[in-house]
Amino acid sequence: MSARVGIIGIGQSAFKARRDDASYPDLVREAVTMALNDASMELDDIQAVVYSLSPDAMVGIGNAERVGVDAVGARNKRFLRINTGGATGISSVAAAYYHVAAGACDVVLTAGADKVGECGDSQTVLNKIWDPTYERQLPLGTINMLAMSAVRYMHKYGMTEEDMARVVVKNRWQASKNPNAHLRKETTVDEVFRSRYISWPVKLFDCCPQSSGGCAMVLASEKYIKENKLDAVWITGVGHCSESYYLGDRMGNGQIADHADAFALKASFARAFKMAGITDPRKQVDVAELYAPFSNTEFHSIEAAGLADLGQSPAMMREGRFQIGGDIPVNASGGVLCTNAIAVTAMVRVAEIAQQVRGKAGGHQVQGAKIGIASGNGGDHQFFGTMVVEA
Numbered sequence: 001m002s003a004r005v006g007i008i009g010i011g012q013s014a015f016k017a018r019r020d021d022a023s024y025p026d027l028v029r030e031a032v033t034m035a036l037n038d039a040s041m042e043l044d045d046i047q048a049v050v051y052s053l054s055p056d057a058m059v060g061i062g063n064a065e066r067v068g069v070d071a072v073g074a075r076n077k078r079f080l081r082i083n084t085g086g087a088t089g090i091s092s093v094a095a096a097y098y099h100v101a102a103g104a105c106d107v108v109l110t111a112g113a114d115k116v117g118e119c120g121d122s123q124t125v126l127n128k129i130w131d132p133t134y135e136r137q138l139p140l141g142t143i144n145m146l147a148m149s150a151v152r153y154m155h156k157y158g159m160t161e162e163d164m165a166r167v168v169v170k171n172r173w174q175a176s177k178n179p180n181a182h183l184r185k186e187t188t189v190d191e192v193f194r195s196r197y198i199s200w201p202v203k204l205f206d207c208c209p210q211s212s213g214g215c216a217m218v219l220a221s222e223k224y225i226k227e228n229k230l231d232a233v234w235i236t237g238v239g240h241c242s243e244s245y246y247l248g249d250r251m252g253n254g255q256i257a258d259h260a261d262a263f264a265l266k267a268s269f270a271r272a273f274k275m276a277g278i279t280d281p282r283k284q285v286d287v288a289e290l291y292a293p294f295s296n297t298e299f300h301s302i303e304a305a306g307l308a309d310l311g312q313s314p315a316m317m318r319e320g321r322f323q324i325g326g327d328i329p330v331n332a333s334g335g336v337l338c339t340n341a342i343a344v345t346a347m348v349r350v351a352e353i354a355q356q357v358r359g360k361a362g363g364h365q366v367q368g369a370k371i372g373i374a375s376g377n378g379g380d381h382q383f384f385g386t387m388v389v390e391a
């Protein structure tokens, strides 16, 4: 096992529907400045930068990393751009981790931003992730892709629209405690039911919003952290997994990879848990930030993380076991359901559990959290990334 890698700095925007006051590079720099301040560092201290940027069309500039090089101070340094769709943020933290774990660098910055709500039409951009011949024409978007997962999960495990609404109510309540969250207004099951259908059974309130904002993190080697007497929390597990089924292979009677379940996410978690020595996540994990852009997808993500048996998470949700104050709070920040600036959304998941185990999560702090888990999902199931962070 290589030397440990620590997180020493975190910066996160207050996410909003629009940020007319800041250009795209301004947003990236805003997060970088916050992360460097948090680490008591300057750009000159950074040896490499991993740039977190999902589809270019979302920010409206082709190869937008080009305008980001100076925003992250990467000129003449090692510089990588990562794009794994919604998983981009966690993949970027993983790439920064690998720089340090491999011994190539001692201090690495990862950063990015997105302006999803300002791109014109995010679903048109996202439609391009599907096969052009068979799937794109349907037309597929992320909402109907994951509405079909809801249909399968309902059929297989009996989830109701009310179960989905409970996820929204929990996450909005948690987001109301998080000043960085985009949708911070508390809601009720009735209000969720009154919101319009977008793609049955998914209603407006079951959907993540289109957010603008940035995130950045500084990672360092244990040697550097000790020599400079810095405070750190530690990345102890990293996992990835891909799958490549067509959506049609996940639906209907002849399906070969059930769209109800997140089996590749589960495999990714198994890899991260093995690395971190986690054998019983329900007993060992204190807090989880799971990538769930639509209310229904929180259920199969909880199950993939081993926090509930297959099909059991809606009943546990009803008992309040995944809310702040429950057994294992899930998405104490309000999660992706309340904030989705796609290029950095999965980085925010890692940043949030790092803040939790640092004891610095503010109004949405989970008391006594020492071990946290995070996940990111990207594209149409090509990318699943997972991470364990410990105090």
Ligand SMILES: CC(=O)CC(=O)SCCNC(=O)CCNC(=O)[C@H](O)C(C)(C)COP(=O)(O)OP(=O)(O)OC[C@H]1O[C@@H](n2cnc3c(N)ncnc32)[C@H](O)[C@@H]1OP(=O)(O)O
Pocket (backbone or CB within 6 Å): 084, 085, 086, 087, 122, 123, 126, 142, 143, 183, 198, 204, 205, 206, 207, 208, 209, 210, 293, 340, 342, 377, 378, 379, 380
């Ligand atoms: C697959 C991957 O790689 C990983 C992923 O992350 S997949 C997810 C990617 N992201 C998405 O798919 C974004 C999903 N959301 C959307 O596309 C849009 O929010 C939506 C289609 C659901 C609604 O868009 P819209 O109809 O254009 O709404 P819009 O005109 O922006 O806003 C209308 C009102 O609804 C509100 N609203 C918008 N989205 C909302 C949401 N998700 N929840 C609650 N309220 C919302 C707005 O605040 C606004 O309210 P006011 O009139 O009071 O200001």
